[in-house]
Amino acid sequence: MLRRRCLGQRDALDVDTHASYPYLLTHGSDVYCVPQLDGETGIRIFRALRYPTDWEDAGVLVPGVSARDSTVFQHEGFWWIAFADGELGPFTHLHLWWSDALFGEWRPHALNPVKIDLRSARPAGTPFHHDGSLYRPAQDCSTGYGAAVAICKVHTLTPTSFHEDVVHVVPPARGRYRYGIHTLAAVGDRVLVDGKGYAFTMTGAATALRARFPRSARVFRPRPRL
Numbered sequence: 001m002l003r004r005r006c007l008g009q010r011d012a013l014d015v016d017t018h019a020s021y022p023y024l025l026t027h028g029s030d031v032y033c034v035p036q037l038d039g040e041t042g043i044r045i046f047r048a049l050r051y052p053t054d055w056e057d058a059g060v061l062v063p064g065v066s067a068r069d070s071t072v073f074q075h076e077g078f079w080w081i082a083f084a085d086g087e088l089g090p091f092t093h094l095h096l097w098w099s100d101a102l103f104g105e106w107r108p109h110a111l112n113p114v115k116i117d118l119r120s121a122r123p124a125g126t127p128f129h130h131d132g133s134l135y136r137p138a139q140d141c142s143t144g145y146g147a148a149v150a151i152c153k154v155h156t157l158t159p160t161s162f163h164e165d166v167v168h169v170v171p172p173a174r175g176r177y178r179y180g181i182h183t184l185a186a187v188g189d190r191v192l193v194d195g196k197g198y199a200f201t202m203t204g205a206a207t208a209l210r211a212r213f214p215r216s217a218r219v220f221r222p223r224p225r226l
Contacts, residue, residue: 013046013055021069023126024187027102032058034070043070043081062097062106071123072102075134075157081106082136084122085113091141094121098159107159114162118142120150125185125192127154137184140169146182146196148172172196 021036031048047058066086073080078098085093096109115121118141125137140148149170156163172181177195185192
């Protein structure tokens with residue numbers, strides 16, 4: 001679940017499943033969060049009652065879709081949701097939906113999936129405008145999940161057309177988290193960046209052994225500490 005680390009590890013969102021990719025946006029005077037909820041279909045949105053500590057369920061924007069890393073933004077008079085389709089290809093199939101209003105009627109893009117590409121389909125954070133152009137961060141999963149972030153320049157985005165090109169790839173930083181970068185997200189005047197690192201644990205070692213050697217690994221069970 002999403003946790004409030006500064007407040008004693010209490011739940012930030014009251015959901016019964018694992019939540020990730022807590023995508024934030026503002027609309028009017030409200031702050032909203034659109035998380036990825038494992039095992040659920042549909043794109044749910046939450047409104048902050050007291051940001052960032054208390055939230056209420058504000059409904060479902062798009063029902064019945066298997067969305068991964070849903071990313072909500074505005075561009076040229078429309079609201080847009082970009083997400084990877086969990087059934088067709090969670091790393092490769094980019095889908096777009098559009099609406100006249102955040103809580104209006106959402107419609108699928110005429111060309112869905114608008115893009116099929118392991119290197120630049122799945123969203124990786126907040127789209128942004130620079131020098132009059134729209135840019136979209138996307139995950140480069142060609143060498144592994146969340147390996148790098150591709151910055152895509154969107155040339156055309158309408159309800160019936162879409163075209164973008166990768167103009168830059170952001171590699172992971174050096175040091176402990178050099179194994180991948182998953183997200184570039186803007187929240188107000190701050191930019192959030194994550195990184196992938198590895199740590200040895202007995203539970204993780206047992207899981208890896210069972211996956212690689214399903215029969216022989218049965219005899220390996222980490223003992224609980226007393």
